[in-house]
Amino acid sequence: MRAPRPYLMRALLALLLAALVAGCGFQLRGTGGTYNMPFHRIFVGIPDTSPLGNDLKRNLRGADTITIVDKPEESDAQVLLVSEARGRSILSLNSLGRAREYLLTYTVVFRVLDGKGATLLGPTEIALRRNLAYDETQVLAKEAEANQLYRDMQGDAVQQMIRRLAALKPPAQG
Template sequence: MIKRNLLVMGLATLLSACGFQLRGTGDVQFALKELDVSARNAYGETVKDVREVLETNGVRVYPGAPYSLVLSNEQEDRRAASFTSSARTAEYELNKTLEYEIRGSKNLLLLSDKLEAQSFYAQDGNNLIGNDQEAEQTRKEMNRELIQQLVLRLQQITPQQLDQLQQTAEAKAQAEADALEAARQQQAAQPQQSPIQLPIPAQ
């Protein structure tokens, strides 16, 4: 419980210091002014909150934007962190990860990364409802932390950087296509062996 409270206090201080507010009017500056946002879980809370943060801070979010932010994978893992004297779980550790990609023209992958958050919450054997509420509150705080991490990463990205990554990705894709075509032509140019004719035994 102490660890979780310290984490929450530290996160709150960080959010306040950088001016970020998930549902407020924090002043977060993005060099990217247009972005498509999608997720494997298209109706999840995370992708909705990310869209809201971007739009609140001046980013136009729409399908067909020059670059796409894709929340490709979101996972949660829970394990027992400590036990009571009667071998019951006293505290749980929660770990959440969020993988994301930025794709450009022709759906080419420009960059990808993985964000992580960790927290703890206490388990009270005499208060099951309270345990569920505590777990849900912890999850919300961790989602907020992951989105904060994502916002900080996106703030560091400029259109010029993505343009350069797009050129690199296109050059790589073209080189791979040329290599495949050269291999295909080489294969086609090789003489094909005729089927082996087995001798027919005399009657």
């Protein structure tokens, strides 16, 4: 049995188009993961026990030009955590008055100082929200889903922090 010609032509055309797009260096915006940071030495003033701090340090270490230092005096910039909060509120109720959907929130407030303590970026808030459909017959699964959503929001917050760091003006040399 012979394959119909229109399907074969479409498949070949799609394959050719995919090869052309891959060969030209096309890349979706934001997938490179590299930023041109104006700093070379950064102090991260977030406790080592914080998952946010560990995630931020890991992402900063991914950049070849960044060194994370242990003392603020040795740095070009200091990233300091002002606050971090998780929240959960009821978004909708079912006919029995039980929660059917929750709104999960994750808020991070941070600021950036230069090595001498002068403010480069005042307190900046990153607030993220996700909806969670709730089913009381699957409590453990929904709790695991909520934890995964919080981890995803934390990762999004770290990426936003890095983009804001990259957008800062380099400190004046003098």
